[in-house]
Amino acid sequence: MNSRLSLIRANIEKLIVLSDSEFDTFSKYLVLRNIPKKHKFLSAGEVCNYTGFITSGCLITYTIDENGAEHVIQFAVEDYWIGDLYSFITGSESAYNIEATEDTTVLIIHKNDLEKVYEQIPKFERFFRILVQRSYVALQHRITLNQRGTAQDKYENLLQKIKGIELRSTQKHIASYIGITPESLSRLKRKLHNK
């Protein structure tokens, strides 16, 4: 547990400075949750009343469309924050599933508890505000990339962002994320390998 706490503390201290006692106050609200491979952290239809910080493992966020096809929206590994922001903020049911692609451990904090943290340590407001902005900007960048980049661009971009993700998730999920079929990704990989 100690190494998990130092991981999350280091993550937070990239943006705000914390005293030991402030961090203790915060960390008392954290709950450890294990998600075995192929199990869900969040299911579509549930309300996401918590935010999570991944201390180990890998999660994918995906939706299922009207034809039953999965669309992977995001990959997240250790040192990432995870959840459905919209559901979290509005209290509405989530449209997303968040599922482990390998055994994963997450530190979660419930919405009520986060409110208490805000009251006790206002600079956490700043931390989470910046977190939200960053996800917004990340989305904007992704839209720009998706607009004109080739499948190869998107694949290389993903590998660069999350090193080793090819080994931690299935090809099917990665193909879905970059918006091509698994067959095309298979061919793309062969092409890259032959260079």
Place this chain on the structure above:
Amino acid sequence: MNSRLSLIRANIEKLIVLSDSEFDTFSKYLVLRNIPKKHKFLSAGEVCNYTGFITSGCLITYTIDENGAEHVIQFAVEDYWIGDLYSFITGSESAYNIEATEDTTVLIIHKNDLEKVYEQIPKFERFFRILVQRSYVALQHRITLNQRGTAQDKYENLLQKIKGIELRSTQKHIASYIGITPESLSRLKRKLHNK
């Protein structure tokens, strides 16, 4: 001016309820700005210290990539809020240009003044928070659509979202928005017309 004010009031009152005096307090901070066709509301490199509400006209948000190519991120017409949220919140230089595709009028409110509004009428915090969330969710939806939808899907989706946009913007911009070449869009339109 009166019709502009009733437009913005109606827009705000979709989310929060305002008394006349509250609305007056708010509206005193609004500044009217005219943007002639092809002129910019915001240029890349500037800090976006204001948020705007379009009362008439049409604006596009776009970036210019390292090869000099334009990428249209968003269309906005009357009754839309516009700006670069990231630049607005962080005070950093914007990466985006926002330009009028026809003569446009915008009511803007400066960041400082918005802070004053928050102090005087706290429920405006709620209004702008929801606005931000909605743009976030809109982006997520667009990513999902872009992932697997064909160019035709994306085109029809845009037309449905902003009726008549084909007549108010160039084909080049629309093609850029949906991520295809102007030539391809020309062919797509012919195909749709022949049905």
Place this chain on the structure above:
DNA sequence: CGTCTATTTGAATGTACTCAAAAGCGGTGG
């Protein structure tokens, strides 16, 4: 070991791209 799923490979098809050229349209200056 057997079953189920993921991945690879092939062949034919489709969609969008590039490059090139013609036609259309809008704004400017004479």
Place this chain on the structure above:
DNA sequence: CCACCGCTTTTGAGTACATTCAAATAGACG
């Protein structure tokens, strides 16, 4: 007001990239 210029849109031809459908192979898991 018209002629011209520049930019947008259309159209054509050939090409590249990704898709679909089908089948074979490889891997994971009980």
